[in-house]
Amino acid sequence: xxxxxxxxxVREVYDWVESALWATTIAFVIYFLSNVPExxxxxxxxxxxxxxxxxxAYCEKWGMKRGDHKHMLCMMDIQELRKKIEQDFADxxxxx
Numbered sequence: 001x002x003x004x005x006x007x008x009x010v011r012e013v014y015d016w017v018e019s020a021l022w023a024t025t026i027a028f029v030i031y032f033l034s035n036v037p038e039x040x041x042x043x044x045x046x047x048x049x050x051x052x053x054x055x056x057a058y059c060e061k062w063g064m065k066r067g068d069h070k071h072m073l074c075m076m077d078i079q080e081l082r083k084k085i086e087q088d089f090a091d092x093x094x095x096x
Contacts, residue, residue, distance in 0.1 A: 051079075051082060055079060056071075
């Protein structure tokens with residue numbers, strides 16, 4: 001009889017722990033999915049800033065001082081080049 005009571009208690013504890021783990025998993029999934037847009041926005045912002053810094057470094061490397069009109073034109077040209085390359089990759093992905 002004692003063994004039967006112990007098994008019942010163990011089963012109840014197991015059920016409670018399993019329920020708690022499932023609840024925690026579901027809460028984590030909901031939390032993660034609700035933050036995906038924010039994470040994507042931050043990643044895009046960081047990527048944009050890194051690209052701008054890299055573009056500026058190339059223009060400076062090619063002899064254009066930061067703040068000059070030529071430097072700004074160079075930055076715009078590199079930005080357009082990046083957009084074109086990204087669009088080409090996106091187009092290629094559609095046909096694969």
